[in-house]
Amino acid sequence: MAKNLGTIDASSAIRWEEIVVVWYRVRTSRHRQYRGAHPYILQRGDGSRFQLGSISTNQELKHRIEQETARLLFPEALVTYQQGHQLSFGPFTLDQSGLTRKRKSLPWNEVAMFQFANGSLLIKKQGRFFAWADVSYEAIPNLHIFQRLSAMILGRSSEESDIS
Template structure:
């Protein structure tokens, strides 16, 4: 990992990163060596302080900045070990790219709900726990102040199966006021929103269907106080 991680972005990736204002390079990720991933051998994921660039030998580089990107995360574990860790990156124009190990499809209805206009299969980059956590933290850090201002200013924000406004959080059918929310958390691949009272039914939705999951959790945490 160390050798590839220190690999500097090539001219095309560096030029696009500069054009998009992604800041300084942080590290590079590749796919697992071997014949199974030979199709993706030359593909690279370059992390920057303000976003990322994905590039392959036969395709132009694609950039995603933390300020405007939405990301879906699908994790699957077996006996505590991470098997699948697929991320779907969604740009402002609705074009989406799947990267990371695993092959979890994005259901058609979810694509329509999120405004995804095209979906491209990308490389199964190694160490998704590292670049995936960095990606989620970057998006949350960049978007949380604006999300807070928009919601407290009266707007409603959409997070897949949930919507959030200054009064409460709503799933597909119900609304729970912030004053009634005890905890917003993830458990066994689901998002759970618990009420203070025992009679309050927990809201349960797949975490893989919630774009910018860490941003959603942090925003809810702030709004319920």
């Protein structure tokens, strides 16, 4: 996922305004049980990436990163969506007509379930038993922006599908 990562330490500083992508890491136990997700890599507009290391599991820091980057990134994403343009979130493309993944489209009105749980985003289509998509958090850049925007589009509370 990331090459040539710098490590955040006391001599490093990244301004909130410089962060354009937040990548998440999924934590599991040695028995592969899900133990949470947290922002792990911050990417600036120039492409440089900074790995947070062990401090990234701090819940207060997690919420601060999500809050500050959403404050800056969500309004632009919302305007882009409202103007009818596409937004890319890794394997997903989102626009007013719905979602696209691997050349398969899913209109918003056919989404039966949109669930963020256990380190994966699970999307189900109405009338189908199997998932339309099941993607690890780690594959979706700006997962928290994707989550907020999709919740808004689907008319759901963002707390209903909180990233944990």
